[in-house]
Amino acid sequence: MVNSNIKANVLMMRKLLVFTLIMFVFGFALVPFYEKFCEVTGINNLLRPDVLAKDNWVxxxxxVTIEFDANTRGLPWQFKPLQTSARIHPGESISVMYEITNNSDREISGQAIPSYSPRFLDKHLKKFECFCFTKQVLKPNETRQMPVQFVIEPGLPADIHTVTVSYTFFELPDSASTAKK
Structure with missing residues (x-):
């Protein structure tokens, strides 16, 4: 009986060693398998050097000359870009600061809506950071500087030499209703 237990234990130990060895090899084989799977499916293409090089091509x-514009609708705010234009190569990223001041004696919430000229520019303009992504709440007489970071892709038609990026701030209903109370 003791001899059969030893044989069973040795057999189990061999099975576990083989299983461990297979799992160890599988762990190393998983990396190229994952890379091939991502290549075939298009998943995780942000980490591929050839995609990065194509996306970052300047x-x-x-x-291209970019003109910056700023407007408000129904808000007692002063809103302006700190630079009115910039000249860049397509594919080159740019950062622009806008300044906004609440000239009222109440807290106001607003949201910026972008518009572009020519109209199809939104297909070639990729924003990394923008105050237009979230609502902005300004306290009475508060002034704030807000960045916009973006790139105009090299796929912009070659006959386009000047574009306009414009933002219009609108008051959000929640701040208008609190002012009436």
């Missing part, structure tokens, strides 16, 4: 043969 067309140094061309220049």
């Amino acid at each position: 067309d140094e043969e061309r220049w």
